[in-house]
């Protein structure tokens with residue numbers, strides 16, 4: 001019989017069917033392994049929820065419609081259907097199946113497309129369409145069953161996941177990050193504790209990060225700025241064993257709840273920027289997302305990045321808007337005492353403020369006048385999945401690394417300079433590159449990043465941005481190095497939006513492997529993954545390249561190579577020859 005109470009108009013079954021259909025239509029589903037779902041057990045649900053709440057929800061399948069209505073009244077904005085208890089157990093069970101698959105290494109990462117969502121539900125309360133807190137239970141489960149010590153939860157849904165915050169606010173082992181439409185507490189769930197000064201309690205102080213959006217109409221550059229200047233520096237310092245994403249897509253353009261302007265392809269970059277953490281162990285769990293068109297596109301963008309495909313070129317980014325700068329400034333000040341990675345906040349806001357003034361963001365008022373259905377945006381750009389991930393040109397007698405395809409060996413130019421120009425011209429003449437960023441890493445810690453634009457080729461105008469990075473001591477200051485990469489190089493790179501990234505590692509630079517891997521991985525979010533790496537270890541040159549990744553390594557006589565695990569793209573095993 002039809003459920004006579006006002007069933008939810010936006011949290012509808014079609015959310016899952018359009019998402020799955022899009023994954024099938026784009027061929028992405030065929031590239032994934034599907035994981036069986038199951039119902040969560042009581043024990044698993046009790047990792048987060050109270051017995052009395054679970055017992056109460058257990059009764060709902062047998063309630064009359066009137067009783068269900070009454071039961072719903074005690075909570076905010078949640079709808080109970082006789083079948084929702086079953087669905088909510090499946091949503092938790094699917095999440096835990098995904099956590100199992102990732103923590104056991106059966107898969108590197110994945111996404112659980114579930115409903116009802118979970119991040120608003122609390123120990124003894126349903127809220128905001130959520131019955132059981134899928135992601136909070138997933139975090140506790142990973143810690144209990146797999147001994148995960150530190151779990152990072154990134155909540156990019158447009159609503160504040162207060163349920164997750166309450167669950168872990170005194171827990172230093174779970175770092176909860178959420179951005180959310182807030183409008184100075186005028187947006188649902190209208191909580192004082194959703195503001196930036198809720199940093200966690202007792203031992204958990206510093207492990208809860210709230211970034212309020214005090215305006216609607218936020219764009220891609222606003223989202224990236226928060227990742228570069230708030231989330232990523234702290235996430236790298238936290239060094240999680242597992243990343244859980246409360247992947248709500250109501251923060252995308254066209255959503256009736258969020259009223260933001262960020263386009264679906266931004267989720268390709270957000271996902272990419274998180275995939276270098278925790279050795280690539282990332283579980284995304286669907287939360288909100290109520291515009292069926294942008295939801296399906298955003299899900300596909302996320303899955304395609306999880307599969308390792310190169311990110312799309314970021315559409316013309318500007319700097320963050322004034323309101324976001326204030327939020328970034330406030331949340332960084334609130335967390336200053338807990339985290340060491342901290343560029344002088346004044347410098348950050350000064351630079352970005354200048355850019356913000358020039359920013360002519362599309363006025364959200366204009367957007368608000370149009371109904372969500374009328375808002376249109378361009379289809380996300382096609383993203384190449386190269387037929388050959390990695391080709392390697394090696395001197396005679398050197399075996400081809402795993403997962404690489406051997407091709408004719410390039411002659412080994414003697415000096416680095418001629419080599420790089422030789423290759424650059426080859427790239428340029430191939431016509432596949434319009435702009436090139438050359439990062440010459442002389443030494444380790446980047447403290448000054450100066451960009452010099454040089455015209456190097458008459459046939460094609462190639463802007464070579466030569467970042468000459470000076471630095472003091474060796475690899476000890478990894479935090480400082482990562483802070484400079486995250487807070488300076490990446491924002492610069494995304495805004496510059498090059499056609500190719502050239503990474504050069506000089507001998508004696510002392511760049512330790514982990515830093516090098518992070519750098520190579522993060523920078524592959526630029527230039528659609530076209531990365532050229534000159535790794536001056538010592539010795540002859542060989543070129544490892546593919547339509548996506550160009551790797552050029554200069555090796556010493558005894559082939560002192562390194563294992564470069566690119567969690568994003570492929571395990572590139574190099575070979576040690578002595």
Ligand SMILES: NCCCNCCCCCS
Pocket residue numbers: 077117120128129157159188248250257287288289
């Ligand atoms: N007038 C109150 C609107 C409440 N909307 C609840 C939205 C829950 C989103 C879950 S992601």
Ligand SMILES: [Zn+2]
Pocket residue numbers: 157158159248250287288289
């Ligand atoms: Zn939401």
